Amino acid sequence: MKVSPSLLSANFACLERDIDMINRSEADLLHLDVMDGVFVPNISFGFPVINAIAPMCQKPLDTHLMIVEPQNYISQVRDTGASIMTVHYEACTHLHRVVQQIRNAGMLAGVALNPATPVSLLVDILSEIDLVLVMSVNPGFGGQKFIERALDKVSELRRMIDQAGVTTEIEVDGGVNADTGARLAAAGADIVVAGNYVFKNDSPIEAINTLKAM
Ligand code: DX5
Ligand code: ZN
Numbered sequence: 001m002k003v004s005p006s007l008l009s010a011n012f013a014c015l016e017r018d019i020d021m022i023n024r025s026e027a028d029l030l031h032l033d034v035m036d037g038v039f040v041p042n043i044s045f046g047f048p049v050i051n052a053i054a055p056m057c058q059k060p061l062d063t064h065l066m067i068v069e070p071q072n073y074i075s076q077v078r079d080t081g082a083s084i085m086t087v088h089y090e091a092c093t094h095l096h097r098v099v100q101q102i103r104n105a106g107m108l109a110g111v112a113l114n115p116a117t118p119v120s121l122l123v124d125i126l127s128e129i130d131l132v133l134v135m136s137v138n139p140g141f142g143g144q145k146f147i148e149r150a151l152d153k154v155s156e157l158r159r160m161i162d163q164a165g166v167t168t169e170i171e172v173d174g175g176v177n178a179d180t181g182a183r184l185a186a187a188g189a190d191i192v193v194a195g196n197y198v199f200k201n202d203s204p205i206e207a208i209n210t211l212k213a214m
Contacts, residue, residue: 001181002191003211004029004062004171005204007053008044009142009195015049018199019056025208029062029084031173031193033139036067039091040140047073050080060084064112064173064193066139067091071098078105086110086133086171089117099128110171114139115147119157127166131191132157136184137174142195146175151187158188178210185214 005027010018022030035044054061060083065073070087071094077085085107092098095111102109110131113119115138122132134157136150154170161168171191172184181192192211201207 001185001189001211001214002028003198003208004031004191004193005198005208006031006033006142006173006193006195008033009199011199012045015053016056019053021204023056023058025205026212027059027208028191028212030057030059031062031064031195032082034063034065034067035140039068039088040066042140047076047080050082054080054082062086062110062171062193064110064133065091066112071101074098074101074105074107078107082107084108084110084131086112086131088112088114088139089121090114096125096128099125103130112139112173113153115149119153119160122157123160126160126164126168129168131169131171133171133173133193134189135174136172136176136180139174143200144175146177146180150174151183154184154187154189176211181211181214 037043062084063082064086085102099109108130112133137144169190172189173193176192176194177197198204198207
C-alpha cells in the first residue's frame with residue numbers, strides 16, 4: 001500500500017526534523033490536515049504553515065481540508081504546490097463543480113466521507129474524482145480508535161470502482177496501525193494515512209515500512 005503520514009501527529013516545534021524523517025522514509029505522500037473549527041471541532045494549521053514547510057518536503061502534498069466552503073481556497077491550495085486536494089462530501093453543496101475546479105487548477109481531486117456518509121452517494125461522481133478518502137474516525141483529532149465499519153465501506157467502494165472500470169484510488173484515514181492497516185489492505189485500500197502510528201512510534205521509518213509492505 002501507499003502510505004501518507006499525517007503531519008498532525010508530528011512535533012510542531014520540530015517540523016523541519018520530522019519532515020526530514022519523512023523525506024528519508026519510504027512514505028509516498030505527506031498528509032496535511034487543515035481544520036477550521038467549524039466543519040470539525042478543532043483548529044490545526046493553515047496556509048502560512050503549509051507554505052513554510054512545502055519547500056522542505058520532497059513528497060507530494062496530500063491536503064485534507066476539513067473546512068466549510070473549501071471551494072474558496074482552491075487557488076491557495078494550488079499555490080502551496082499540493083498534488084492532492086481532498087474536500088469533504090458533507091461540506092460541498094455543488095460537489096461536482098468543486099471537483100472540476102480542483103482538477104482545472106492542476107491538482108488531483110479527492111472526496112472525503114465522514115463515518116456516517118455512505119459510499120453509495122458517490123456513484124454519480126466516481127469517474128470524475130481521483131481519490132476517495134474514507135474516514136475511519138470522526139474527523140478533527142489524531143489518535144482516535146478505528147471505526148470497524150470503515151472496512152465494509154472500503155470493500156463496497158472497491159466493488160463500485162472495479163465495476164465502473166475507473167482508476168479512483170481508495171485512501172483511508174484514522175486509527176491506522178499494523179492491525180487495521182493489514183485488514184484495510186485486504187479490503188482493497190490503496191493508500192493509508194497514519195498519524196500517531198508513525199509519529200508516536202519509536203521507529204517511525206519502520207512503522208512506515210510495515211504499512212508499505214501490506
Ligand atoms: C483526523 C485526521 C487524520 C489524523 C489521523 O481528523 O484527518 O488525518 O491525523 O491520525 P491517526 O492516524 O492518529 O488516527
Ligand atoms: Zn486527514
